[in-house]
Amino acid sequence: MKVRVLITLKNGVLDPQGKAIEGALHGLGFEGAENVRQGKLIELDIKDASSAAEAEEKAKAMCDKLLANPVMESYLIEVMEAA
Amino acid sequence: MKVRVLITLKNGVLDPQGKAIEGALHGLGFEGAENVRQGKLIELDIKDASSAAEAEEKAKAMCDKLLANPVMESYLIEVMEAA
Numbered sequence: 001m002k003v004r005v006l007i008t009l010k011n012g013v014l015d016p017q018g019k020a021i022e023g024a025l026h027g028l029g030f031e032g033a034e035n036v037r038q039g040k041l042i043e044l045d046i047k048d049a050s051s052a053a054e055a056e057e058k059a060k061a062m063c064d065k066l067l068a069n070p071v072m073e074s075y076l077i078e079v080m081e082a083a
Numbered sequence: 084m085k086v087r088v089l090i091t092l093k094n095g096v097l098d099p100q101g102k103a104i105e106g107a108l109h110g111l112g113f114e115g116a117e118n119v120r121q122g123k124l125i126e127l128d129i130k131d132a133s134s135a136a137e138a139e140e141k142a143k144a145m146c147d148k149l150l151a152n153p154v155m156e157s158y159l160i161e162v163m164e165a166a
Contacts (some may be wrong), residue, residue, distance in 0.1 A: 021149070024149055034129075034130055075107075
């Protein structure tokens with residue numbers, strides 16, 4: 001199963017990287033860009049999952065144990081299709 | 084318009100970060116994790132776009148000029164909904 005994990009900073013957590021990108025975009029003339037937030041995207045295959053639900057469960061455990069910092073980050077799991 | 088930009092390394096480009104995550108996942112017992120690739124996720128509002136198509140066009144221009152490195156990265160734009 002191919003899984004996509006989207007990890008973003010929780011609301012309220014300062015995002016200097018996002019601010020820097022927003023400033024650079026404005027400098028390039030993209031005045032309409034607002035609330036720019038940068039996060040992490042992790043794509044992986046989970047070969048020992050026989051269903052989308054099982055893949056999502058395993059991905060959730062991976063996020064809770066390693067991929068996402070529970071204090072500052074939240075995550076979203078998207079099961080793409082059978083790898 | 085709320086837009087999500089998913090930036091990933093092009094196939095064939097070495098991903099040491101992804102390899103490191105894969106190794107750590109295996110170390111935690113997630114043997115089924117394979118082909119782990121890490122990329123960037125950027126979420127932003129585009130306030131001067133009156134349609135999804137226009138928001139996508141502006142986001143594409145932002146990627147081409149700043150957000151994605153055309154040599155090593157490819158990007159995917161998802162227009163989420165009116166911000």
